Amino acid sequence: MAAPFSREEIRGAAAALEGVAVRTPLVEIPALSRVAGVPVFIKAEHRQPIGAFKIRGAFTALARMAPDVRAAGVLTHSSGNHGQALAWAARHFGVRAVIVMPDDSPRVKVAGVRRHGGEVVFCKRPERARVAAGIAEREGLAQVPPYEHADVILGQATCAWEVLDDMPEVATLVVPVGGGGLLAGSAVAIRASGRPTRLVAVEPEGAAKVGPALQAGQPVPLAHPHSIADGLLPAAVGALNFALFRDVVASSVTVSDEEIARAVRLLHDAGERVEPSGAVPSAAVLAGRVPSDGPIVALVTGGNVDADVYERLTVALSS
Amino acid sequence: MAAPFSREEIRGAAAALEGVAVRTPLVEIPALSRVAGVPVFIKAEHRQPIGAFKIRGAFTALARMAPDVRAAGVLTHSSGNHGQALAWAARHFGVRAVIVMPDDSPRVKVAGVRRHGGEVVFCKRPERARVAAGIAEREGLAQVPPYEHADVILGQATCAWEVLDDMPEVATLVVPVGGGGLLAGSAVAIRASGRPTRLVAVEPEGAAKVGPALQAGQPVPLAHPHSIADGLLPAAVGALNFALFRDVVASSVTVSDEEIARAVRLLHDAGERVEPSGAVPSAAVLAGRVPSDGPIVALVTGGNVDADVYERLTVALSS
Numbered sequence: 165m166a167a168p169f170s171r172e173e174i175r176g177a178a179a180a181l182e183g184v185a186v187r188t189p190l191v192e193i194p195a196l197s198r199v200a201g202v203p204v205f206i207k208a209e210h211r212q213p214i215g216a217f218k219i220r221g222a223f224t225a226l227a228r229m230a231p232d233v234r235a236a237g238v239l240t241h242s243s244g245n246h247g248q249a250l251a252w253a254a255r256h257f258g259v260r261a262v263i264v265m266p267d268d269s270p271r272v273k274v275a276g277v278r279r280h281g282g283e284v285v286f287c288k289r290p291e292r293a294r295v296a297a298g299i300a301e302r303e304g305l306a307q308v309p310p311y312e313h314a315d316v317i318l319g320q321a322t323c324a325w326e327v328l329d330d331m332p333e334v335a336t337l338v339v340p341v342g343g344g345g346l347l348a349g350s351a352v353a354i355r356a357s358g359r360p361t362r363l364v365a366v367e368p369e370g371a372a373k374v375g376p377a378l379q380a381g382q383p384v385p386l387a388h389p390h391s392i393a394d395g396l397l398p399a400a401v402g403a404l405n406f407a408l409f410r411d412v413v414a415s416s417v418t419v420s421d422e423e424i425a426r427a428v429r430l431l432h433d434a435g436e437r438v439e440p441s442g443a444v445p446s447a448a449v450l451a452g453r454v455p456s457d458g459p460i461v462a463l464v465t466g467g468n469v470d471a472d473v474y475e476r477l478t479v480a481l482s483s
Numbered sequence: 484m485a486a487p488f489s490r491e492e493i494r495g496a497a498a499a500l501e502g503v504a505v506r507t508p509l510v511e512i513p514a515l516s517r518v519a520g521v522p523v524f525i526k527a528e529h530r531q532p533i534g535a536f537k538i539r540g541a542f543t544a545l546a547r548m549a550p551d552v553r554a555a556g557v558l559t560h561s562s563g564n565h566g567q568a569l570a571w572a573a574r575h576f577g578v579r580a581v582i583v584m585p586d587d588s589p590r591v592k593v594a595g596v597r598r599h600g601g602e603v604v605f606c607k608r609p610e611r612a613r614v615a616a617g618i619a620e621r622e623g624l625a626q627v628p629p630y631e632h633a634d635v636i637l638g639q640a641t642c643a644w645e646v647l648d649d650m651p652e653v654a655t656l657v658v659p660v661g662g663g664g665l666l667a668g669s670a671v672a673i674r675a676s677g678r679p680t681r682l683v684a685v686e687p688e689g690a691a692k693v694g695p696a697l698q699a700g701q702p703v704p705l706a707h708p709h710s711i712a713d714g715l716l717p718a719a720v721g722a723l724n725f726a727l728f729r730d731v732v733a734s735s736v737t738v739s740d741e742e743i744a745r746a747v748r749l750l751h752d753a754g755e756r757v758e759p760s761g762a763v764p765s766a767a768v769l770a771g772r773v774p775s776d777g778p779i780v781a782l783v784t785g786g787n788v789d790a791d792v793y794e795r796l797t798v799a800l801s802s
Contacts, residue, residue: 183574186532187598189591191790213505213532255502272508279506435793437754471510474754 210467218249224319239305241296244273246310251282311345312402320349335458338445344405351412395441439469529786537568543638558624560615563592565629570601630664631721639668654777657764661715663724670731714760758788
C-alpha cells in the first residue's frame with residue numbers, strides 16, 4: 165500500500181500534539197542493554213497525561229474531525245487506554261465523550277476515564293460493539309474506534325516519528341500489537357522517514373495475530389485471545405492496519421505471560437511503573453528475541469495497572 | 484490574612500485546568516497505612532504531564548495574565564519543575580518561554596524544559612535572579628516567579644481542592660515546603676472549603692523555614708539550605724506565602740535526608756517513581772511524625788529525578 169501520510173502530515177500531527185501530549189523521553193535501561201549487547205532505550209509513553217500513548221491517536225482523530233461533527237460529542241468502546249485518551253481529547257475540545265467499557269475492565273482505567281471527564285457505560289464484553297453503535301446512533305455521537313481509523317493511525321505514527329527524530333541511529337524499533345494501530349503508525353513513520361530502521365512486532369503467545377496474518381495475507385481472527393496483557397486482546401488486527409504494516413514489519417515474535425511479568429519486574433526495578441501490555445516489547449528484548457546490530461528502542465505504551473495486579477507481578481517475582 | 488480567593492475562584496481555576504493538567508488520583512500506600520494506623524493515600528502529582536504539580540500554578544498564572552502581556556512571552560528562573568511547567572503552559576498558549584536555570588540543575592529537568600519547548604539559559608546559581616531580570620527587561624518578557632505570586636498560589640490551591648473534593652473525610656493533609664507556594668495554596672483551599680482538615684508542613688532538616696518563620700512572625704532566610712530534596716532549597720518562604728499559611732498550618736515537622744531516601748525507596752517498592760522533594764511528606768508519615776485520627780493524604784509533588792540519583796537511592800537502601 166502506498167504511504168498514506170506524507171512526512172509533512174506526520175510532522176503536522178506531531179506539532180498539533182505539542183502541549184496536549186508529552187514528547188516523552190527515551191530512557192536507557194542498562195539491564196536490557198546488557199542482555200541485548202547494544203544500547204536499549206524505552207520510549208516512555210506511560211508518562212503521558214493519561215498514562216498511555218493512545219492520547220496521540222484520539223487527539224489527532226478529534227483534531228481532524230469536521231467541527232460540527234465533533235461538537236455533537238464522541239463515543240468509543242474500550243477496556244481502557246483508548247477510552248481514557250478519548251475522554252482527555254474530548255475535554256480539550258470541550259465536547260462530550262461516552263466510553264462503553266466491558267464490566268471486567270481494570271478499575272484504574274475506569275477511574276481514569278471518569279477523572280478525565282468521560283461518561284462511562286458498562287456492558288458485557290461481547291456486547292460492547294453493539295451497545296456502542298446503539299448509543300452513538302441514538303445520541304448522535306461520532307464513533308472513534310481504537311485502531312481501525314486513518315487519523316488514529318496518523319496520531320500513533322507521531323510516536324515512532326519522535327523516536328526517529330530524537331535518535332536517527334536507532335537500528336531496531338520494537339512495538340507491541342493489539343489491534344495494530346501503533347504498529348501501522350510505526351510503519352508509516354519509518355517509511356516516511358526513509359530510514360532503514362527495522363520494525364519488530366511483539367505479541368503475547370495467547371494473542372498472536374501478526375504472524376498468522378502475514379502468512380495468510382489477511383487478518384485471521386482468534387477464537388479466544390488471552391494474556392495478562394489486557395490491552396492486547398482484540399480478536400484480530402484491523403484490515404487497514406494490516407495493509408499499512410505488512411510490507412514494513414521485519415519480524416514478528418511472541419512472549420509468554422511469564423516473560424511479560426519478568427519485564428514488568430525489571431522495569432519496576434528501573435523505576436518505571438509499566439502495565440503488562442506496555443512491557444511486551446521489553447519482554448521480547450529481555451528474552452533475547454530481538455537481535456540488533458545497533459541501538460534498540462522498545463516502546464513502553466502505558467502504565468495503567470491496578471495496584472493489586474501490580475503488586476502481585478512485582479512482589480511474586482522478587483522472591 | 485483574609486482568604487484571598489473564594490471557593491468560586493478556586494473552582495474556576497480547577498475547571499480551567501481540565502484537559503491541561505491531570506486530575507491526579509489518590510493512591511493508597513498500604514505500607515504507610517500500617518505505620519500510621521490510619522489509611523494513608525498519596526496524591527499522585529508525579530503523574531502530571533510534566534511530572535510535577537507545578538503545572539497548576541504556571542498555567543493559572545498564564546491563563547489570568549492580560550493577553551497582550553502574555554503574547555510577548557514569559558520567563559522564569561528555576562532549577563527544575565516550575566521551569567518545565569512554565570514551558571508547558573506557554574506552549575499551550577502559543578507563546579515563548581525562557582527558563583533561566585542554574586548550571587547544576589538536574590539533567591532530567593533541563594531535558595524536560597527543552598522537550599516542552601522552553602528556551603534554556605544557563606547561569607551560576609547565585610546569579611539566576613539577576614540574569615533573569617536582565618533578559619526579561621531586554622526582551623520584554625513577563626516574569627512568572629515559582630511561588631511568590633497570587634495566581635501561582637491560586638493554581639497550586641487546586642491540588643488540595645481536588646483532595647478535599649475527592650475525599651472530604653481526609654483528616655490530615657501533608658505538604659512539602661520549598662518557597663511555600665503549595666503550602667499557601669493548600670491553606671487557601673482548606674480555608675475556602677470550611678473543612679477541619681489539619682495542614683501539616685514538612686521540610687528537610689537542612690532547609691527548614693516554616694518553624695523559624697512561625698516563631699519569628701516573618702520569613703527568616705537560611706544561609707545555606709541543603710538537602711537531597713533539590714526542589715525545596717529556596718533560602719526563604721515568600722512573604723505572601725507566609726501570610727497565607729501562617730494561621731492555617733497545624734504543625735511543622737522536619738525529616739532527614741536519610742528518611743527522605745527511605746521514603747523514595749518505599750514508594751519505589753509501591754511502583755511510584757518519586758523525586759526526593761516529592762517524597763518528603765511520605766517521609767514524615769513513615770518516620771511516625773504525622774499523628775492523625777483519620778485518613779492522611781500525603782502530597783507527592785513530582786517524579787523528575789536523574790536516573791543515576793534514583794538508582795543510588797533505591798538500590799543503596801535495598802541492600
